[in-house]
Amino acid sequence: MTSLYIHLPWITLFMGIVLFSNAECTIFGNINCYQCNVFNQGAREFCANGEKMMYNCSGCMKTKTRVYIHDQWLRYKYVTVISKYCIQYMNYKRPEGCYSMSADQGYIKRCYCYSHWCNTANKNSSRTLAVVVQALFALAVLNWIIGT
Template sequence: MDEFARRMVVLACVFFGVLLRSTDCLSCYQCNVYIRGTPWPCDSDKGMRKVDDCHACLKTFTRSYLHNTFHDQILTNYESRVCVKDREYLKEEGCHPREVASGYMKRCFCYDDYCNASGRASVTLAALLGIIVSGIFVRKSIS
């Protein structure tokens, strides 16, 4: 096996190892949800609940119009954070917008510990490693 092929095998093993690790046993924040029938708001004294053993972290943004009287609408914005424990609901990392009844919803999936904490963008370890290794290979191929 030549040097390039060996490097590619090592790169593939590292990449998939990091990718698999990043989707198991995550810790996420959870709030603006009901837990055993009790609301857990993000801005309460309890704060955001920390949950372990997640497969993904999810942050949802919902904007809808409520009709409180005839021809009168109230715009509501709702944001929640959730620990995804069921693999069936996993999606590609990033935000997935969609139209819902009387409004709009955006679900943002991420795969790092506590990545659903704030509105800032996050870069996964797998993406960072891919960028670094790609830069090394491009640099070596140019030389």
């Protein structure tokens, strides 16, 4: 029991580092986002060709646009496009979440987020895995400290 008190400052420091890294703290408002299905210097970057990693963003946005178009005589169809953006200059931050509006017999859904890589398709599964790995590592180090 006395060895626990001897190592308490180290345990506290280690747990603080784990919690800090888990929070994905965004110092100075700079975060990293994915970007695709946007026009860049006159060329379109498709999501199918891979998502471009963008750094030093103010926020991330993911849009889903679904419109009903008339492309041939008496033929209509729905078209859905998903785009991802790195917002670099943002004077007004919208609260994190999704906002929908109607457009051309369809809708546009814009989702804003403010943590690293949050506009990816499977953010919850990768974040859950990271939390589990960090917790297991913290427990292993804590067990090692107490055991010595």
